[in-house]
Amino acid sequence: MYDFNYHRPKDIKQAVKILRDSEDGVPMSGGMTLVPTMKQRLAAPSDVVDIAAAAGSGIKASTSKVTIKAGTTHATVASHPGIQKHCPSLAALAGMIGDPHVRNKGTIGGSIANNDPAADYPSACLALAAKIVTNKRTIDADKFFKGLFETALRDNEIITEVEFACPKRGAYAKFPNPASRYAMVGVYVADHGRKGIRVAVTGATDSAHRNKAMEKALTEDFAPGALDSVKVKSDDMNDDIHASADYRAHLVTVMAKRAVAASG
């Protein structure tokens, strides 16, 4: 690890000022991704601005929406009674992330900002029509995830909270990497009634995305069998030591069917 300056600002305003004044500063939340990256010398920020306390932890849950402060850990989301009641599929997704250590340190803000191609939360954001709130603006999830580890966030822009629409029914099904628990493929299916059905896929390509053909098929018939007619192409799927592109394409259909069956 290279030398760096460490800061712990009291609020987001102060965090942004430190970031602006620094040569090449970065915000840090749980540090679950940033710290290993720095230890491997893949990142060498001049300043690390620890926003865990400034971003805060907190959840508001009602029948129609769930709002989560950026500094909230995965473990807190997984065990929150309001989310378990009004949006059980989201609590279940958080409970599937990594291991207890990762779930107790990693935060929703850090996960979404990082946009790892195999992360779970990006699929929840797309399936639950999330609004990502920053210190500068509110961004629709559909416009937020831009590509491999790329988002719509600009320099010195910090996620402060995320708002999810609770579906009438829905589920997330994931085929985890047996070592890291990251998604080899994960599919989130959400039925928002008159507002439509959303199907979001993670782990399969550079970045989480919606599968519009599956959404159309499930709008006609919300049943696992409806997905038999949808061909998932492997052309742009990830192909690595963990799984071939063809295998991932196959998993997308299998996980989508499991999610529909679990939606109840």
Ligand SMILES: Cc1cc2nc3c(=O)[nH]c(=O)nc-3n(C[C@H](O)[C@H](O)[C@H](O)COP(=O)(O)OP(=O)(O)OC[C@H]3O[C@@H](n4cnc5c(N)ncnc54)[C@H](O)[C@@H]3O)c2cc1C
């Ligand atoms: C062993 C292991 C297993 C894992 N398994 C899974 C898994 O199964 N599924 C899964 O989804 N994830 C998994 N993760 C990732 C984990 O969920 C982390 O929570 C996530 O990668 C980053 O969250 P963090 O709070 O630790 O962010 P950090 O590591 O602190 O930051 C990550 C990046 O986001 C930026 N950032 C942080 N917070 C903000 C913010 N509020 N606004 C703007 N930018 C910000 C940082 O500058 C940095 O670039 C795993 C990680 C590990 C180490």
